[in-house]
Amino acid sequence: RAHELSMYVIYDHWLGYLSDSPTEYNKFPDIKSFLSVVPSTWDKTVPLTSELGEYILMAKQKGDNWYVGGMTNWTARDLEVDFSFLPAGMKYQATILRDADNSDSQPKQYVSETVTVTRNDKRIIHAAKGGGFVIRLHDPSPTAIAEMNSSATSVYVNKATLYVKSDEIIKSVQIYDVAGSLSQKGLYPSLRGQSPNQSTDNQQDELLRLMANNDETVQIPIPALPKGIYIVNVQTNTTTKSFKIIY
Numbered sequence: 001r002a003h004e005l006s007m008y009v010i011y012d013h014w015l016g017y018l019s020d021s022p023t024e025y026n027k028f029p030d031i032k033s034f035l036s037v038v039p040s041t042w043d044k045t046v047p048l049t050s051e052l053g054e055y056i057l058m059a060k061q062k063g064d065n066w067y068v069g070g071m072t073n074w075t076a077r078d079l080e081v082d083f084s085f086l087p088a089g090m091k092y093q094a095t096i097l098r099d100a101d102n103s104d105s106q107p108k109q110y111v112s113e114t115v116t117v118t119r120n121d122k123r124i125i126h127a128a129k130g131g132g133f134v135i136r137l138h139d140p141s142p143t144a145i146a147e148m149n150s151s152a153t154s155v156y157v158n159k160a161t162l163y164v165k166s167d168e169i170i171k172s173v174q175i176y177d178v179a180g181s182l183s184q185k186g187l188y189p190s191l192r193g194q195s196p197n198q199s200t201d202n203q204q205d206e207l208l209r210l211m212a213n214n215d216e217t218v219q220i221p222i223p224a225l226p227k228g229i230y231i232v233n234v235q236t237n238t239t240t241k242s243f244k245i246i247y
Helices: 002-010 029-037
Strands: 044-051 055-062 065-072 077-082 092-099 110-117 122-127 132-138 153-158 161-166 170-177 217-221 229-236 240-246
Touching (some): 002 029, 029 092, 044 077, 065 122, 092 122, 153 240, 161 229, 170 217
Antiparallel strands (some): 065 132, 161 217
């Protein structure tokens, strides 16, 4: 189970998914709490240590929070987490979900614990065969005022138009396919600053960045966009948010 949780940090993914009934997750509030906050996009990735086909350990940052994921193959091992990637002078509350002593034979077993760490700390965590662990690091002090006052942004599709609305000025909009590619395929050339007659074959995989001209609403015609699932990344003056749309 801890190995599965580590995938949410180690693997890059745009569409996180959960199996089974939602009521099953209510039985494990610590896992549910982690899954409710783990990001699907990251600001920074720090490789810590790895050996191809054997084990991997990495840290990722999102805003003020950090996440660490570790996993091993079918060899049990002890992995040392060096927290020197954390900023100086900060204390973090680390929530650790790791293998239990019997996870090698009872894979549903895991341990949840909370400790305080700084950049000067190192911690050895045992990973059972086929196991792993995940760590969420956040500042426990009450500094969430900016987050509480973050802008309200919405994204939706009506017929062949993508609407992006915010109570702040929209700086840019990016559209990704489910593979994480930044693509302009199927969008009007005029949105890329080109005339409709210009060839755009050499720009099919370039970044779509639509400047909103200091507006709080953006309307993007998408009649030729292939049907499918997309991630829309919206940047305002203070926030960057991602939304899943089905077109």
